[in-house]
Amino acid sequence: MPTTRERRLDVAPSPETAPRTLVQDVYQRLRSDIIYGELKPGKRLRAEHLKGLYNVSGATMREALALLVADALVISREQRGFIVAPVSIADFTDITETRATLEAHAVRMAVRQGDDEWEVNLSGAFHRLSLAEERRAYRQNDDYWEECNKKFHEALVAGFDSPWTRYFLTILYRQSERYRRIALNNAPPERDVHAEHVAIFEAAMARDEVTVGALIEQHIRATLDVILSVETAVVSSNDS
Amino acid sequence: MPTTRERRLDVAPSPETAPRTLVQDVYQRLRSDIIYGELKPGKRLRAEHLKGLYNVSGATMREALALLVADALVISREQRGFIVAPVSIADFTDITETRATLEAHAVRMAVRQGDDEWEVNLSGAFHRLSLAEERRAYRQNDDYWEECNKKFHEALVAGFDSPWTRYFLTILYRQSERYRRIALNNAPPERDVHAEHVAIFEAAMARDEVTVGALIEQHIRATLDVILSVETAVVSSNDS
DNA sequence: GCAAGACAAAATCTCGAGATTTTATACAAA
DNA sequence: TTTGTATAAAATCTCGAGATTTTGTCTTGC
Known part of the structure; x- marks a missing residue:
């Protein structure tokens, strides 16, 4: 059953998103x-x-x-x-591949072009994500971790000044998040996500363009692999 | 399991089908x-x-x-x-760069994965475009040429089975088209567009992945260069 | 028994007017 | 002159009902 304003405020209390209409x-x-x-x-x-x-x-x-x-x-x-929108393995595969391509390119460009401000914000986002990952002890559907993870990915690509790329990535990230929440409700990930984040962060700070691109692609594709292996039935519900 | 693609990523209903609402x-x-x-x-x-x-x-x-x-x-x-939506040089630059990246990747994948059907359709689209380009004698704002050009680009990437990539490219193509029509109303292009299309087509048919990617990027960026050199005043109008 | 057609029910789509918010103007005070 | 406030005008935003289309069911004919 659909909810509710309170719950959304729990997740994202950002004041700028307070809708006026x-x-x-x-x-x-x-x-x-x-x-x-x-x-x-x-x-x-x-x-x-x-x-x-x-x-x-x-x-x-x-x-x-x-x-x-x-x-x-x-x-x-x-x-x-x-x-x-219905869900399907084919759709999630496409979302993942497209996002991997776009985000890898964006991160490579960010590593090339990012200034001090980018490094500072990225460092902060990484630290907050690390705290959340230590604390959450692999609970699933952790809204706070989800928020930190999104912010970390945004901070990574923020060094690449391309509003259109960020617009597309935002759409794809939302789609991915939906699949994660639908498919991984009861399936704990077998991988060390935090270690992946650490590696990405360090490669970015080291301005290692090639490595960071490869790591991001691998990182994004990993969730797809988990879902494919879990083979959770991705079924549509009927109408009420 | 709904592996059916439906029409979920259609940006618009087909132009030939009259809208029913x-x-x-x-x-x-x-x-x-x-x-x-x-x-x-x-x-x-x-x-x-x-x-x-x-x-x-x-x-x-x-x-x-x-x-x-x-x-x-x-x-x-x-x-x-x-x-x-307002227009600006920065926006068109971003559109062009994003489109060049996405479309080059899509065409490379199409060259790698495209089957016979893809070759057939591409060949047809190229031929129609060639006829239109011979005939138009460099008139500007040629709606028929514009349609053939769009179809040619669509046929190129059609071999790459990624609805999301095509969705984003459709949006970007429309944006580019708007800039072309706004900025190039009275500025004839100095370049041989047809020759570029020929080169792209031949590289695609030869399955030369590297060349076709490079040519497409160059081709897409060329319009931006023309507009930058023309320096047509891109001004906003006031409200009525 | 099966297909085609007609009627009824449900859902979607569209409208014109009223409620809310923004913008412009006038006036007074410092 | 400039600043601030109050009022008026304009534009946006929202609603509930009516028109149009789709969907389901029943009947009829072969």
Whole structure:
């Protein structure tokens, strides 16, 4: 069952994301509910049903759904309403490969172009992530760790001044996060993620362009490998 | 398990299929008007004004505008309405570089993975483009040539089975097209575009991965160079 | 028994008006 | 002159109901 504002604030209390319009608010709540898997892949999103849950009108709900189509988290079928984007192994494979290519390129460029400010922010993001990884003791679905991990990846590519690359990477990261949460709910990772982060961080600070690119690609592909090996049934839910 | 691809990453409904909803219709018309430069960069998009021009209600107009935000052709400013995305040299540079990187990678992969069907379609698209280029005698804003050119680029990357890559390339191609139409209205290109296409096509058919990648990057960057040298004033218009 | 067609129910899509927020103008005080 | 405030105007944002399309079910005919 979809939630809720409180829960989103728990996760990301960033003040700049506080939505000032109902459309923005509903958009963020829906996006969160989809990424968190509370709205299952393939589920129909009927305005009549959702408008009660989110306390807005049908037109407002429609506009929010239109925004989610941009992120490819919702699919619009002409004259037949909206559904949550289905999931598949093929799709996640494509997301992973595309992201690996783009992010590796971005990180290589960041290593080449990043200034002092980039190093400082990256160092900070890495430290916060390290703290979170020591503390979490491999709990799954750790929202705080998820936030730190995202920030670390953002800090890595921040040295590469390309808004378009960052825009695409943001979309792909959200997609990846959804697959992680859906597929790895009960499957602990067999790998030492922290060690991978350490290696990436050190290669970046050493300005080792080739190594950092290779490590990032490997790092991104590792989650796909885990999911493929777990072979968790990636099933769509029916509509309610 | 839904390995079906559906149409989830379609940026737009196929141009030949007439849109079945008003929202889709207005979305396509607005997008065309923006790319063709009839709606100037920075121009405010007031629902009250536009609903008269496009004969729809404010709510429908809003939903269409929300879809355009996805393509980054329209920018939504909270509580202050929508505007046509502004243009800048920095933005076009970023678009060009990102597209060069992505498309070069896609074409290299296509050369590596493309099957007979890919070769056949590419050959056809190239031939049609060649005919259009002989015929057009360097007229500017040739819609038919523009269509053939787009089809040729699509056919090139089609051999690489990555919906996400194609999705991003479609967005970037539209952005590039807008800049071409805005900036090159009265500036004939100094280069032999057809010769570039011939070289790219031959390298692709020869399965020369390295050459075709280099040529594509060069080809995409060439338009940026022309625009930079022309130094057409890229100005925003005021609101009406 | 199976296919085709018609009616009914449900869902989506669209609209015009009202509520909320932003922007512009006028006026007074320092 | 400049600053700040209050009022008015304009634009955006939101809603609930009606129109259009799709979906499900039943009947009819072969």
